[in-house]
Amino acid sequence: MDPLPLIDPFARPISYLRVSVTDRCDFRCTYCMAEHMQFLPRKDLLSLEDLDRLCSAFVGMGVRKLRITGGEPLVRRDILTFFRRISRHLESGALGELTLTTNGSQLARFAPDLAAMGVRRINVSLDTLREGRFAEITRWGRLAQVMEGIAAAKAAGIAVKINTVALKGFNEDELFELVAWCGGEGHDLTFIEVMPMGDMGEELRLDQYWPLSDLRARLGARFTLAETDETTGGPARYFRLAETGQRLGFITPLTHNFCESCNRVRVTCTGELFMCLGQEDAADLRAPLRAHPNDDAPLQAAIRAAIARKPKGHDFDYSRARVAGQMRRHMSHTGG
Numbered sequence: 186m187d188p189l190p191l192i193d194p195f196a197r198p199i200s201y202l203r204v205s206v207t208d209r210c211d212f213r214c215t216y217c218m219a220e221h222m223q224f225l226p227r228k229d230l231l232s233l234e235d236l237d238r239l240c241s242a243f244v245g246m247g248v249r250k251l252r253i254t255g256g257e258p259l260v261r262r263d264i265l266t267f268f269r270r271i272s273r274h275l276e277s278g279a280l281g282e283l284t285l286t287t288n289g290s291q292l293a294r295f296a297p298d299l300a301a302m303g304v305r306r307i308n309v310s311l312d313t314l315r316e317g318r319f320a321e322i323t324r325w326g327r328l329a330q331v332m333e334g335i336a337a338a339k340a341a342g343i344a345v346k347i348n349t350v351a352l353k354g355f356n357e358d359e360l361f362e363l364v365a366w367c368g369g370e371g372h373d374l375t376f377i378e379v380m381p382m383g384d385m386g387e388e389l390r391l392d393q394y395w396p397l398s399d400l401r402a403r404l405g406a407r408f409t410l411a412e413t414d415e416t417t418g419g420p421a422r423y424f425r426l427a428e429t430g431q432r433l434g435f436i437t438p439l440t441h442n443f444c445e446s447c448n449r450v451r452v453t454c455t456g457e458l459f460m461c462l463g464q465e466d467a468a469d470l471r472a473p474l475r476a477h478p479n480d481d482a483p484l485q486a487a488i489r490a491a492i493a494r495k496p497k498g499h500d501f502d503y504s505r506a507r508v509a510g511q512m513r514r515h516m517s518h519t520g521g
């Protein structure tokens with residue numbers, strides 16, 4: 186184990202790595218991807234062995250939480266082999282949590298194995314409980330399949346957190362239904378503000394932006410929201426509904442910036458290390474990985490050099506000219 190933990194220039198320890206294992210997906214959510222996406226050629230992807238080495242290097246440098254994401258992580262071929270390999274770090278105690286963020290479409294098939302490999306908690310993205318709307322927002326998804334997946338995860342003993350992107354004019358009227366459904370099923374629920382990423386030519390995210398301050402005010406009219414200091418190591422701020430006891434999270438990069446306690450960085454399936462979700466700067470980890478197949482020191486040096494330039498915060502801004510704050514990168518590239 187590398188003796189020095191990863192600390193960024195703002196004295197924030199980096200203990201959480203998000204790994205996007207593929208840019209591909211079986212859905213085409215309108216706020217995330219174009220319908221006709223150009224995906225990376227397979228030859229450009231890091232192999233699962235490379236991704237394992239990369240993750241292991243981070244674990245060796247003090248990363249305690251690993252979240253596998255994408256694109257849709259469960260559509261990457263042999264993904265279970267990857268989880269099996271990484272789970273050795275859970276067994277050794279070096280890693281505290283191995284988890285994933287998924288659209289749920291393949292969960293029915295994978296949940297029992299994921300549970301067996303030490304996955305205890307997963308995040309499933311679900312923006313609506315209505316079949317027609319689900320087809321509209323995901324373009325290619327089927328709600329029933331995701332529901333089966335969520336049920337399979339629950340049956341396998343995996344705790345499920347539902348992630349819902351708050352979308353103006355789309356799921357505003359489902360707020361209380363979503364809360365009631367999650368409460369009934371025992372799932373945590375987190376609302377996410379839509380972020381200005383993706384194709385500029387497509388609907389501008391600004392048109393869909395529903396500030397969570399408004400969502401919270403609507404919830405507050407019906408429930409008592411008690412603030413908590415509970416954390417899952419991610420950016421959500423959690424509240425409990427006094428009436429039901431259930432937990433609600435809010436991820437508000439725009440209206441309440443959580444960058445000051447940022448603990449995470451992201452690696453893409455091509456080996457780019459993004460120091461911030463909301464900035465374009467990235468470091469190439471593929472080169473040191475490939476140039477030194479039997480020596481992790483150059484890779485660790487590259488990681489340390491990159492962390493030394495992690496920015497203080499993101500650059501999202503809906504208040505500027507509509508296009509100025511919009512990033513061209515797709516969320517599926519960095520994994521959200």
Ligand SMILES: Nc1nc2c(ncn2[C@@H]2O[C@H](COP(=O)(O)OP(=O)(O)OP(=O)(O)O)[C@@H](O)[C@H]2O)c(=O)[nH]1
Nearest residue numbers: 286308348377417418419420421436438462520521
């Ligand atoms: N701006 C910003 N948004 C983030 C960041 N991390 C996560 N998000 C947003 O929150 C969404 C949900 O993240 P998840 O994949 O569920 O992970 P998480 O909230 O870190 O996970 P847990 O706290 O472990 O449940 C992401 O897809 C992003 O949209 C971050 O560092 N910065």
Ligand SMILES: C[S@@+](CC[C@H](N)C(=O)[O-])C[C@H]1O[C@@H](n2cnc3c(N)ncnc32)[C@H](O)[C@@H]1O
Nearest residue numbers: 217255256257286287288310348379380516521
């Ligand atoms: C990019 S997806 C990858 C994992 C998986 N495919 C899924 O949907 O959960 C991760 C998360 O990013 C969120 N996301 C995608 N585009 C977004 C955007 N423009 N603003 C906010 N969240 C976004 C999704 O809702 C999802 O919860």
Ligand code: SF4
Nearest residue numbers: 210212214217256288
């Ligand atoms: S949000 Fe997830 S499921 Fe939807 S298109 Fe993006 S990667 Fe796929």
Ligand code: SF4
Nearest residue numbers: 444447461462498499
């Ligand atoms: S926007 Fe950047 S600095 Fe802020 S929490 Fe996310 S990754 Fe960290």
